[in-house]
Amino acid sequence: MKKFFALFLSFSLLFSLLPLFGEGEVVELKVYNWEDYISIDDGSGESVDLIKKFEQHCKEKFGLNVKIKYSTFGTLENMYNELQLTKTKAEDGSYTYAYDLVCPSDYMLQKMIIEGMVEKYDYTIEEGKLGHVNGYYDNASKFIVDLFKKFGWQDYATVYMWGTMGYVYNPAVFEKLPGYKKGDEAHWDFIWKEYAKNLGTIKDSIRDTYALALGYVYRDELTELAKSYKSGSLTKDQYADKLVTLFNRADEESVKKVEEALSVLKENIYGFEVDSGKKDMATGKIAINFAWSGDAVYTLDTADEDENGAELYYAVPEEGSNIWFDGWVMPKGANVPLAQEFINFLSQPENAKANMDYIGYTSAIGGEEMFENCVENYGTYIMVECEAPKEGEAEKAEEKPAEGEEKAEAEEEEEEAKPFLDKESGKYYCDKYVGELSEEELNKFKNADGTYNFLYPDYDKDDNVTGMHKEENITLYKNDLNYFFANKTTAAAEEKKDFTVITDVIGRQCSAQYPTEDIVSRCAIMKYFDDTEMRRLNDMWDEVKVSSSGMSMVIPVIIVVLTCLVFAIVAIMKRR
Amino acid sequence: MNGLKFSRKQLGIPYAVFLIAFVVVPLLFVSFGLAIITTIVSLFIAYPVAYILSKTKFNKGGVLLILFILPLWINFVLRTAAMKELLYFVGMYKSNSFSFINTLIGMVYDYLPFVIMPLYSVLVKIDKSYAEASADLGAKPVTTFLSVTLPLSMPGIVSAISMVLLPTTTSYVISDTLGNGNVTIVGKIIETQFLTMDNWHAGSTIALVLLVIIFLSMFLSGKFTEAEDESAGRANLW
Structure with a gap:
């Protein structure tokens, strides 16, 4: 028996050596997040696995082998208890927590800050180095950043969703x-x-x-x-x-x-x-x-x-x-640069977009790219007459001196803009965002009372136009989202842009995801x-x-049962 | 309950007393009431079923018995969710005053196999010759059942009660799902105290009260089985 035990022990020791044969040092980033709160690969082919993407990103940019250990919680109190139970005490009496990055909501975040459980953000890391967190501050909506500054939380937390x-x-x-x-x-x-x-x-x-x-x-x-x-x-x-x-x-x-x-x-x-x-x-x-x-x-x-x-x-x-809001905080003892790099990574508009599409919550990231995504999702698209496609246009596009990716993109656009042939009238139609049309073009659809009659496109799964249908007396609303999307970078780089979504429904996904300034105030x-x-x-x-x-139903039953019980006990005692 | 609206400050009592008097006791009333009704209803359904199953004439090769046990192999959360859809279809969710009945139906449904099994294992062991002897001596079938079969199957009933009464007191998943959160039983409050209110002291206090009650009922059920005729033997649970 002893021999077997020794054998077993030596084997288990051997297994623990295995990582040494791996590809160099692996840094672990322990992320503790809400359930279903990050984009993962769900097998549909449309979602992006952000965790894998980040590991890839670290390897390519910094040559680091990062492994994300991702765990989830269901309630904030659960998360808080887990943090408290897994903490370790250092020699100087301070505590170190078992996670590098946690995503609590508003009141729990404040509690953690007040109790001194979280590490301060390190804003001194230079650009190009691991953990330069300005990706968040460049991209996040000014509204959100200001809100956090007002309460003094910007030293400890960045907003993920709100x-x-x-x-x-x-x-x-x-x-x-x-x-x-x-x-x-x-x-x-x-x-x-x-x-x-x-x-x-x-x-x-x-x-x-x-x-x-x-x-x-x-x-x-x-x-x-x-x-x-x-x-x-x-x-x-x-x-x-x-x-x-x-x-x-x-x-x-x-x-x-x-x-x-x-x-x-x-x-x-x-x-x-x-x-x-x-x-x-x-x-x-x-x-x-x-x-x-x-x-x-x-x-x-x-x-x-x-x-x-x-x-x-x-x-x-x-x-x-x-x-x-749900914000990222780093509990004491966290790997600050790596955690910040992860936040930086999530703050890139493309990743924020992937996240939003997957979980449906509103990312704190503003700016032009996010706004375009919003327009694409919620703006009103209508069918407008357009020119018939010229034959041989595809070849023309190929002749254009375009390089690699650009070429592919151009081709893709060509494909998307492929006009739809209405068989009844023999005319060609393209789908267009209402905001792109000029006043005159739009007036063509206008009724006397200010409403519009539109032809709406029907899409198939791959967003190809398959048909269209007519709807009358549509009212258009302008959803002014300047307060959210106009952040520092866009204002400085270009002339002031107008972030107003024109939509024909109010109160649906668009309003839920991006409330107007009036509501937010x-x-x-x-x-x-x-x-x-x-x-x-x-x-x-x-x-x-x-x-x-x-x-009211229970009390009579209990009384009846209790009396029965007493009688039964008395009867049993007597029989003895 | 709505009449009793004192704040703790006015009464000037310690927290534990407050908790037990205003939270635990009313909760125990509801929980035990629900559990007792569940047990009684399931016994009334399960006894005839177990009786029929114990006759080999109906239950050839134990096939029927397996059919009754089969649902147990599916997770009870799933079964409860399915039950909710069924009840909704029947129209039991038209008003939230049905919540209690719905919870009751779910509890009976989920715990019925646990009542059938011990009853069956006792009934199947009862010697046929007892009933024959009783008939020979001129007793009617009803008398035979009441004075021979029923007392002999008492250990099965007691073990069925102990298998259902206490679990149903705390199985809050059923009351949460089927009662739409309108029926709160003691297990649920313990859960919220621990998980969402972060008040482990209160949670432990309530759990302790429950533990005392469990010991008490263990003592009582022990008394019952002792008092019964030992010759029938203790019912094994399965």
């Missing part, structure tokens, strides 16, 4: 209901309304539901604030500060009011959910879901892909709402509550959850 909170709803259901007025969905009391009985779900998590109830409880105060901001008696900063304090109230009185509001709401909703809300919305089981904007985009997409799926919309309450950041406040909230939450609807 968004708002609001209601996903199904207008088709509500239009039939008596009492529903259009526009109700953009108010906090929407889910409390009587006609919404048994139609909505809220999150089964204290922080989000607390924010929802706070918005409801203080909706009048919020409306007043918004009024005085519009009338000019409050400046933008004052208004923002007031919103932040209001949405982070946790005093006894507020908690009590919230508890009352929630116990009313509990009877009015379909249920609490953690993750099932997205699916239930898409399949039509429910018609309102209080959600984060990223989940809203996902829900809307799922419903669109489903043939029987409803046309869902997203609305941020007009009184004001929450703005949330009404949104406040969620702050970290200290222990007493948190405990107050938790007690309130316990009581709300415990006051179960099953109570």
